[in-house]
Amino acid sequence: GDGGGGGGGEAAAGLAGRGPEMDPVSRLLGILAQTVPPNLVKAGADSNILGVISFSVFFSVTLQRQGAAAQQVTDFVHALEKVFMEMVRVVLLASPLGIGSLVMAKVMGACNLGDSLKALSLFMVTVLLALAVQGLVVLPLVYLSLTRRNPLRVLRAFSPAFVSGFGTDSSTAALPVTLECARALGVPDPVSRFVLPLGATINMNGTALYEALTVIFIAQVHGVDLGLGGTLVVVLTSALAAVGAAAIPSAGLVTMLLVLQAAGLERFSGDVAIIFTVDWFLDRCRTVVNIAGDAFGVCVVEHWTRALDLNPGTGGPRDDDL
Numbered sequence: 001g002d003g004g005g006g007g008g009g010e011a012a013a014g015l016a017g018r019g020p021e022m023d024p025v026s027r028l029l030g031i032l033a034q035t036v037p038p039n040l041v042k043a044g045a046d047s048n049i050l051g052v053i054s055f056s057v058f059f060s061v062t063l064q065r066q067g068a069a070a071q072q073v074t075d076f077v078h079a080l081e082k083v084f085m086e087m088v089r090v091v092l093l094a095s096p097l098g099i100g101s102l103v104m105a106k107v108m109g110a111c112n113l114g115d116s117l118k119a120l121s122l123f124m125v126t127v128l129l130a131l132a133v134q135g136l137v138v139l140p141l142v143y144l145s146l147t148r149r150n151p152l153r154v155l156r157a158f159s160p161a162f163v164s165g166f167g168t169d170s171s172t173a174a175l176p177v178t179l180e181c182a183r184a185l186g187v188p189d190p191v192s193r194f195v196l197p198l199g200a201t202i203n204m205n206g207t208a209l210y211e212a213l214t215v216i217f218i219a220q221v222h223g224v225d226l227g228l229g230g231t232l233v234v235v236l237t238s239a240l241a242a243v244g245a246a247a248i249p250s251a252g253l254v255t256m257l258l259v260l261q262a263a264g265l266e267r268f269s270g271d272v273a274i275i276f277t278v279d280w281f282l283d284r285c286r287t288v289v290n291i292a293g294d295a296f297g298v299c300v301v302e303h304w305t306r307a308l309d310l311n312p313g314t315g316g317p318r319d320d321d322l
Contacts, residue, residue: 199294206289208242
């Protein structure tokens with residue numbers, strides 16, 4: 001941890017001075033405590049994303065159970081959503097200037113611009129290699145082990161969805177194409193219409209991988225040694241934060257703040273501005289991996305339901321074609 005120079009030594013010393021926060025068990029307990037915020041407004045102001053997500057899920061489930069009695073509240077929430085979306089649209093008009101200023105401040109403050117560009121290039125290569133291994137090796141092997149079928153058929157059948165996901169930069173925007181690919185492969189509509197929308201919402205394996213790698217990269221840039229315990233915290237929190245990430249472009253950069261907080265690196269959150277300069281491309285690549293996870297997932301569920309004789313006939317390709 002001393003190889004990072006003066007800045008890295010300061011960072012490591014700051015973390016060491018926190019005592020219990022370096023304990024992985026204490027960090028995990030702290031993450032769990034964030035899911036029950038004592039004050040929702042304060043949780044939002046303090047960027048306690050996990051607390052906001054847990055309250056939102058609990059509130060929406062409870063609201064749904066009230067039926068027609070909660071219709072006025074539901075209408076109010078929908079109206080409020082439209083208002084905030086319009087406010088966000090107006091704020092985004094100024095985002096190029098703000099993001100450009102943040103990036104320029106980081107670039108001009110770099111001790112060695114050449115080294116910074118080299119580190120960013122190596123980061124991109126690492127992320128792309130990791131996503132390739134996840135999408136072309138790990139997911140196919142999991143599918144093969146669970147179904148004993150050729151995973152290349154799935155990759156070929158869902159290739160239009162991968163292209164659509166790369167172009168739209170959103171697994172939700174590519175969902176209609178993904179559903180069509182599943183139907184062409186012979187997956188029954190009840191299965192695909194349940195699994196794929198759910199997967200587009202919570203199955204963000206590419207995003208989780210990206211967030212973990214990015215936080216580790218930021219820690220290495222500042223010479224902070226996470227250690228085995230800290231790395232495990234990053235991995236677990238990345239998986240948790242990815243579930244709460246919206247299926248929209250660059251949503252992973254928002255939930256990444258949760259991972260930085262869990263790793264004790266929240267003071268380096270400004271470095272996300274530099275990552276944003278290359279995120280437009282990396283985000284498209286991890287969207288493809290997210291869709292690949294949904295594709296293999298729906299085929300595994302189809303295989304299991306067919307084995308249990310739970311699938312209705314669809315007239316599509318037979319089981320052997322999957």
